[in-house]
Amino acid sequence: MDNELEELIQTFDQLNGGVFGMIILSFLFGLLLIPIGLGIARFFGLYTCVRECEAQVYTLFGKVVGTMDKPGLRFPLVDLGPGAFLLPFFGKKYTVNTSLRQHYMRNQMVNSEEGTPMGVGIWYEMRVSDPIAYLFTNANPEGSLQANVTSSTISTLSNLEMETMLENRHSLSRTVRQTVSPLSEKWGYQLGSVYIRKVAFTDRAMVENITEKVVKRLVQVTSAMKQDGENRVGLIKSETAFKVSQKMAEASASRPQIVGQALNDIASDDPEVLSAVLEVMEVDQLLESGARLDILPKSSNVLVQLGGESKPEILL
Secondary structure, X not given: OHHHHHHHHHHHHHHHHHHHHHHHHHHHHHHHHHHHHHHHHHHOOOOEEEOOOEEEEEEEOOEEEEEEOOOEEEOHHHHHOHHHHHHHHHEEEEEEEOOOEEEEEEEEEEEOOOOOEEEEEEEEEEEEOOHHHHHHOOOOHHHHHHHHHHHHHHHXXXXXXXXXXXXXXXXXXXXXXXXXXXXXXXXXXXXXXXXXXXXXXXXXHHHHHHHHHHHHHHHHHHHHHHHHHHHHHHHHHHXXXXXXXXXXXXXXXXXXXXXXXXXXXXXXXXXXXXXXXXXXXXHHHHHHHOOEEEOOOOOOOOOOOOOOOOOOEEEO
C-alpha cells in the first residue's frame, strides 16, 4: 500500500512539472510571437501608429494616395483602400513633423536712411499645415522660408529712419509677416508670429559716439533741472520774504494807531493815569537812549556847566 502511494505521488509530481514547463514555454513563445506578429502586420501595412503633431504621407508608384494626420492607431486599408496592400512593395511612407517650430536669425544687416549699418534679429514661428506641399512643392522649404523672411525684413527696414527702426518694431514685424505669409502657404507652411527682437549698431566707433552724446545730453538735462530747481527755490524764498516784510510793515504801521487809541481811552477815563503813563514812557525812552543825567536842586539859581562836550547832557 505504501509503495502504490509513493508511485502515485511521483506520477503527480512529474505531471505538475510537465504542466509548469509547458506554461513557461508558452509564455516565452508568446513574448516572442507577439512582437514578430505585430512587426509582420506593420510591414504589410495592416496598421500604423500616428503620433501627436505628426502626419504620414503615402505614395504609390510616385503618386500621393493619401495622408493620415489624426493621432492614434490607424488602419491604412480602411483609410486608403485596397491599394494599401501594395504600399509595402511599390509605395513609400513619409513622416512629417507638424509641431510648432521657432527660429531666430541674428545680425541681419540693413542700412538706415542716414546710411548707418545696423544688425537686426528676427524671431518667427511656423508649423507645417500642408504635408504634401511641404514634401513635394519645394526641395528645401525651411531654407527657402528663412531666405524669404530675411529678404522681406531687409526690404522692409532698409532706408527707414533710425528712429522709426528703433521705435516701430511692432508694426514693422506685422508688415514682414504679411509679406512672407502668401509664399509660406504655397510651400505648405503656416507662418505664426514674426517679431523683430533686436536692432543694434554694428559700428563700434558710432556706438561710442552716440554714447558720448547721450552722456552729454544727460549732463545738460541734469544741470538744467538743477538750475531750474534752484531758481524755483530762490523765487519761493523771495516771495516768502516779501510777504513777511509786508506783514511786519503792516504790523509796525498799526502799532501807533493802537497805542494812540489806548492812550485816548485812558485819557477819557482818568487824565492822571495818562500823565503817569506818559512820564513812565518818557523815562523809558531816556533810559533806552543812554544819555547822561545831571540833577540840580531846585533852589540853585546858578548855571553850572557839567559833563563833557562830546556827550549830551540833561539838566533837571
